[in-house]
Structures are given as structure tokens and as C-alpha cells.
Amino acid sequence: MKTNIKIIIRQYLQNTISEEDLEHLKDWISNEDNQKHFREFIYSHYNNKAYDTKKAFQLFENATLDNGVVVPFKSLRATIFKYAAVFVVLMALSYTIFHFNRNTTVELPENQVTLEVEGSGVKILNPSVSKDLTGKDGEVLAKQEKNTLDYQGLDGEDAEIVYNVLRVPYGKTFQVLLPDKTHVFLNAGSSLRYPSKFKKGKNREVFLEGEGYFKVSKNKNSPFIVKAKGITTEVFGTEFNISSYTDDSYTAVVLIEGSVGITDNSEQQSNFKTNLMLKPNEMASKTMSSEISVEQVDIAEHISWVDGTLFFKNESFGSIVKKLQRHYNVVVTNNNKALEEKKFTGRFDIESVEQILKTFQKTNNFSYIITKNNIVINP
Numbered sequence: 001m002k003t004n005i006k007i008i009i010r011q012y013l014q015n016t017i018s019e020e021d022l023e024h025l026k027d028w029i030s031n032e033d034n035q036k037h038f039r040e041f042i043y044s045h046y047n048n049k050a051y052d053t054k055k056a057f058q059l060f061e062n063a064t065l066d067n068g069v070v071v072p073f074k075s076l077r078a079t080i081f082k083y084a085a086v087f088v089v090l091m092a093l094s095y096t097i098f099h100f101n102r103n104t105t106v107e108l109p110e111n112q113v114t115l116e117v118e119g120s121g122v123k124i125l126n127p128s129v130s131k132d133l134t135g136k137d138g139e140v141l142a143k144q145e146k147n148t149l150d151y152q153g154l155d156g157e158d159a160e161i162v163y164n165v166l167r168v169p170y171g172k173t174f175q176v177l178l179p180d181k182t183h184v185f186l187n188a189g190s191s192l193r194y195p196s197k198f199k200k201g202k203n204r205e206v207f208l209e210g211e212g213y214f215k216v217s218k219n220k221n222s223p224f225i226v227k228a229k230g231i232t233t234e235v236f237g238t239e240f241n242i243s244s245y246t247d248d249s250y251t252a253v254v255l256i257e258g259s260v261g262i263t264d265n266s267e268q269q270s271n272f273k274t275n276l277m278l279k280p281n282e283m284a285s286k287t288m289s290s291e292i293s294v295e296q297v298d299i300a301e302h303i304s305w306v307d308g309t310l311f312f313k314n315e316s317f318g319s320i321v322k323k324l325q326r327h328y329n330v331v332v333t334n335n336n337k338a339l340e341e342k343k344f345t346g347r348f349d350i351e352s353v354e355q356i357l358k359t360f361q362k363t364n365n366f367s368y369i370i371t372k373n374n375i376v377i378n379p
Helices: 003-013 019-029 032-045 053-067 299-307 317-328 353-361
Strands: 079-082 104-107 113-117 121-125 130-134 140-145 148-150 163-168 174-177 183-186 190-195 204-215 224-228 231-235 239-244 250-257 260-264 276-278 282-287 293-296 310-316 331-334 343-348 367-371 374-378
Touching: 003 019, 019 032, 163 174, 183 190, 204 299, 224 239, 231 239, 231 250, 239 299, 250 260, 250 299, 276 282, 299 310, 310 317, 317 331, 317 343, 317 353, 343 353, 353 367, 353 374
Parallel strands: 148 174, 204 224, 331 374
Antiparallel strands: 079 104, 113 121, 113 163, 130 140, 140 148, 163 190, 174 183, 183 204, 190 204, 204 239, 224 231, 231 260, 239 250, 250 282, 260 276, 282 293, 310 343, 367 374
């Protein structure tokens, strides 16, 4: 999908599209192949609150009625649809194919950890509870041990492969033990799409949006592959962190131990061969408009969140605000633009968001107002 059509789709979803571009979008989406790309884009961005996904599916429904295809929608800002096999979602950059039942709509609750299981709907996960998660026929889908989902021992040879999407809202973290014993920690505001089991001798592929820390089990015959915005990471067994939030301009991979292969999977790259190999203490980063760059980093700065710690090292206030919003589930409005690019260093473990702001106030002149989970920063 070309960059200009992506821009037009974003403008449409954000209600900023011109009449001329709207007509262009309608013409473009009337093509069946383009409809696949449109579904792919909407699916990968559905939980971005800046986008009106109800409007997106309305456009898609109108464009496909003439073809005898009806796509239902609900007026909820984060609704996922399961289409029949004829509706194949071609996830960007050779993403795995997912099938959806077009008659099923899924309402995603806010501020709750959720697990969406293909064919079994959405389950709310209470981090203080331990229980078996069961499917519609009573089969055990996964075992929940408080803030961890465990799939080990549940991947029988005859078991059907279904796809799961684990979503973690702002203000929370969660973990998952995949069937191959890979341990994944998900940061606030993140989601992981993964199969219920991995086929022997085949690639173990998962899809990340947000931030995840991976401890991958070794299997030289089955590479473990993480696909994120702009970067594909391939490993056989190692530990690394990936940060790939939709509201960040970059994707970053930090290697803790072992080695990983990094591939540029952006549309500008038609060749998906491994671009480079990372060494421990190195970070590969990429924006959608740049090539992959590599630098030495302080690992603690990038993985401290796993232990619930916020660690800033010469980091801009604008970047810190994003992390505060995710960590504390707050909305920050910064009216003090002079602060935006100022750099801060600090480590916070049990402090409240207000205590962090007070710390920053000691070296910078600004005021703030806190109303419930809304924070307004003024000069």
C-alpha cells in the first residue's frame, strides 16, 4: 500500500479528509485487492484512539455491498470483527493469515487486560485471579496464574491452531508463557498476537504492538520471529526487548543476551533478507522513513519497566510524558512547550506520578493541575 493512500486513510479515520481525497479513497477501496489492504491497515490500527474505526468499517461496508459482502459494525471505538475465510486479512510484511467470522462482533472493555480467542470471543483477565480459561466447548485454552497466562502442556498434536490476541491497557502489565516455553512480558498499552501452538519444524511467529520483553526458548529447527512496525526480529533462543508503539515514530530492539537477526520489513524494502545481527548491549532502531541504525546502550534504561521501574537517562520531556501516560494510565496535556525537548535523568520505583512531577519541578519552572487521571502542565 502506497504511502499517500495511507495518509488519506489516516485523514479519513481522524475526520480531517478533504472531499476530493474522500472520493479518491472510495474509488480506491472499490477494488477488491485494495479492500484487503484496507482491512489490514484497520486491523493493525484498531486500538489507536486517534482513529474512528466505526467510520472505517462503514466505508468498507458501503464499498463492498455491491459485491454481495456485508461487513457488520458496532459504534464502539475498539471493535474487532471475525470474517469468513473468504475475507483474508493480508497482514503487512508477510503477516500470518487470520480468519474471522463475519457474524461475530467483539466489544473490548476499557482498562482491562483482555484475551481474544478465535472462535471463543473475548475474556477479561483479572490479574488477582488464578483459573483455567475455557472455550465454548469447555476445553482448556490456557491457565491463568494471576498476571500470567500459561499455555504449556496444552498444545496436543490434535489440537486446532487458533490465534489469540492478548491486550494490556495503560496502567498495567501482563505476562504469557507460550507453548514453546518462551516467556513474554508485555508493557502497558501493548498487544501480542500469537497461535495456540507452534508447528514442529516451522517458524514460531508472533506479532507485537507496543512493548515486550522476550525470553525465547531455544529451538535451532524453529526460529522465533517477532514482527513489529518496520522491523522483523529472528532468533533461535535469547533475551531481548522490543518497543514498537503506534504513537512512537520508531521501533527499537535491544539485545540482552545471545544474538538476533534484524530485518527491515517496511514497504520500501522488497528484499526481506536479514539486514544485520545484533550483539548484547546493542540497540537497533528504525523509523518508517529511515534505515536501521545500531548503537551501544545501557540495557537497564530499556528493560527496567519489567520490574515496574521507570528509568530515564537524558530523555526528552516529550518522550517521558508518553511513558508516564502508559505507566500510570493518565492523560497529560503539556501547555509548556519549552519543556518538550528538555532532558531529564531519573529512576522511580514506587513514586506516584505527582511525586515524579514534583521532582522535575526542582530543576524546571512549571506548574501542573491534576484532576482525576488528567494532568495539565502549564508554564
